Ligand SMILES: O=C(O)CCC(=O)C(=O)O
């Protein structure tokens with residue numbers, strides 16, 4: 561098996577570090593994003609207590625009766641808020657849906673904000689008030705950590721440190737709480753059905769809580785699947801297609817998947833919570849001129865983040 565550069569980086573050395581530590585952090589995240597598209601991050605600002613509280617609520621949510629969960633499903637919102645039941649999302653290019661159910665929480669802005677109309681209201685779980693509050697807190701903390709990571713990436717790309725700030729301020733990010741449900745009858749599962757089929761994320765970067773549970777794998781340059789292991793409460797951060805597009809493939813949106821457990825563990829649930837960091841829909845994703853040259857010809861057409869998201873949601877079956 562090939563070795564893969566997924567370094568463990570300490571975000572505190574960037575946020576509170578001197579110029580030299582900040583540069584070292586930018587260089588390391590840029591190099592890893594160029595080579596494998598993945599890093600793990602320690603000291604991200606989320607305490608163990610907060611993460612434990614989150615998972616307690618996530619488990620309680622998915623343990624609600626089916627009919628209660630279904631009343632929160634909003635196909636008219638393309639699954640972007642509230643509940644998405646089993647069998648709804650299919651990875652691009654796959655025929656069989658993923659073996660998962662999930663709940664999504666979006667951005668909240670003040671009533672007079674120019675982007676207010678673009679964001680549907682979040683769906684509140686009346687049965688679990690604490691679910692609503694803890695996921696809001698997690699959303700805000702991951703958004704803050706994500707902004708620092710984007711600063712470091714901007715520096716690596718030779719852009720002003722604040723390049724992404726106005727683009728992601730009040731952006732269209734999504735917090736997804738995921739339940740990969742127990743498989744009661746492994747023999748009845750179609751051979752090609754997996755927890756999450758091989759895919760790339762749509763957004764700029766993804767911050768994932770809970771990847772310490774087995775199952776997440778990345779596809780290496782040698783076309784081999786390599787397991788991602790996070791230490792303790794560390795989060796996993798990876799490049800999405802929007803950042804890959806902006807950088808004309810200099811930063812790689814690496815294909816990843818979540819495999820099914822061995823047969824004897826199929827009756828166990830797996831939970832995870834990714835935060836898909838999106839910009840506002842108006843962000844221009846035209847590849848940066850500095851990433852285009854004779855060796856690296858321009859690969860993508862020019863599009864805004866909003867146009868691109870629409871195209872992708874149709875491809876994965878969430879938008880009709
Ligand atoms: O559950 C995981 O570990 C990863 C989930 C994922 O890749 C996604 O939802 O895009």
Ligand SMILES: [Fe+2]
Nearest residue numbers: 759760761816
């Ligand atoms: Fe993903």
